[in-house]
Amino acid sequence: KAGVTQTPRYLIKTRGQQVTLSCSPISGHRSVSWYQQTPGQGLQFLFEYFSETQRNKGNFPGRFSGRQFSNSRSEMNVSTLELGDSALYLCASSFRTLLRQGNEQFFGPGTRLTVL
Amino acid sequence: LAKTTQPISMDSYEGQEVNITCSHNNIATNDYITWYQQFPSQGPRFIIQGYKTKVTNEVASLFIPADRKSSTLSLPRVSLSDTAVYYCLVGDGGQNFVFGPGTRLSVLP
Numbered sequence: 001k002a003g004v005t006q007t008p009r010y011l012i013k014t015r016g017q018q019v020t021l022s023c024s025p026i027s028g029h030r031s032v033s034w035y036q037q038t039p040g041q042g043l044q045f046l047f048e049y050f051s052e053t054q055r056n057k058g059n060f061p062g063r064f065s066g067r068q069f070s071n072s073r074s075e076m077n078v079s080t081l082e083l084g085d086s087a088l089y090l091c092a093s094s095f096r097t098l099l100r101q102g103n104e105q106f107f108g109p110g111t112r113l114t115v116l
Numbered sequence: 117l118a119k120t121t122q123p124i125s126m127d128s129y130e131g132q133e134v135n136i137t138c139s140h141n142n143i144a145t146n147d148y149i150t151w152y153q154q155f156p157s158q159g160p161r162f163i164i165q166g167y168k169t170k171v172t173n174e175v176a177s178l179f180i181p182a183d184r185k186s187s188t189l190s191l192p193r194v195s196l197s198d199t200a201v202y203y204c205l206v207g208d209g210g211q212n213f214v215f216g217p218g219t220r221l222s223v224l225p
Contacts, residue, residue, distance in 0.1 A: 004159075043160070043203060043215040056211040090159050098213065105150075107159030 002026065004093050004108035012114045018079040021111045025072050025093030031055075032074035033098065033105065034066060037088040049074055050097040078113075086115045120204055120216035127222045134191045136202050136219045141185050144209030149180060149187045152203045154218075160203060163189065191221075199223045 005024045013019050025032050033056075034046040045058040049068035068074045072093070078085055089112075092105040121139045128134045140149070148167050152160035164171060166178040166187070177190040191198060204216040 042217050045213040045215070056213065058212045092159070098207075103148075104162045104165065107152075107161065109157075110159055 004091060004106050006089075006091055006108040006111050008111060009109065010112050010114075012116060013081050014116050015081055015083060017081050018077065019081060019113060021076045021078075021089055021091075021113075023074045023076070023091035023093075023108060025074070025091075026106055029093035029095050029106075030072055031094045031097050031103075031105075032068055032072065033092045033094075034074070034076050035090040035092065036060075037090060037110070038086070043090075046076070048098055055097050081115045083115050086113060088112050120206060120214055122202075122204060122216040122219045124217065125220040125222070127224060128194055129224050130195055131193050134194050134198075134221060134223075136189045136191075136221070137186055138189070138204030138206075138216050139186045140204065140206045140214075140216075142209065143184050143206050147207035147209065149178070149184075150205045151176070151178065151187075151189045152205065153198075154201045154203065163202075194221075194223045196223050196225060 007022045031050045033048040036044045047066055048056040052068045063079045066076045088110040090107055090110045092107045094103045094105045096103045148165050150165040151163045153163050154160040164173055164176045164178045166180050168180050171178045179188040199222055201218045201220050203218045207213050
């Protein structure tokens with residue numbers, strides 16, 4: 001069965017702009033989580049959506065937001081981009097909501113965002 | 117606030133057993149511990165997950181002591197293809213999930 005897909009794979013934006021990233025989970029998976037990966041900060045959890053509701057949230061400012069549609073596809077939006085937002089953004093899908101229920105996440109290849 | 121620590125790097129030879137430990141002093145009572153493997157230019161890949169004692173699957177074992185303040189990923193008989201970065205992931209007791217800094221494993225021939 002098809003894996004997690006993310007679009008676009010690469011993106012270049014300038015400071016102050018906003019960006020929307022898309023994630024399509026594995027068929028049947030209802031949880032989508034988003035992560036930011038940078039050389040300096042490593043992997044950081046952004047948020048998780050399950051059945052269209054945000055279930056968990058990391059320590060990121062309100063400029064980072066997301067949503068999930070009825071088909072479980074998810075989008076992440078970053079407004080007023082800053083240079084420090086340059087990163088690899090990963091999404092992961094799973095059947096159940098995150099760690100607390102003993103759950104395996106499947107990651108997509110990521111979207112590499114460069115902010116100039 | 118959850119904080120996880122891992123060794124930054126480790127070297128091993130093919131055929132050896134490798135043990136990577138993650139310390140997570142503030143893990144919440146009901147949180148699981150998950151380990152991931154990541155190759156360059158790829159998303160992380162699930163290896164194993166556990167709550168307490170020992171868990172084993174076809175690729176690894178996970179040892180978790182009774183106090184759950186640490187966990188050890190054990191990779192039996194590593195090969196060159198196991199060269200990657202390994203991360204532990206735990207919940208912080210709230211709504212956040214915290215990755216360890218990652219351990220870069222180099223397997224030498």
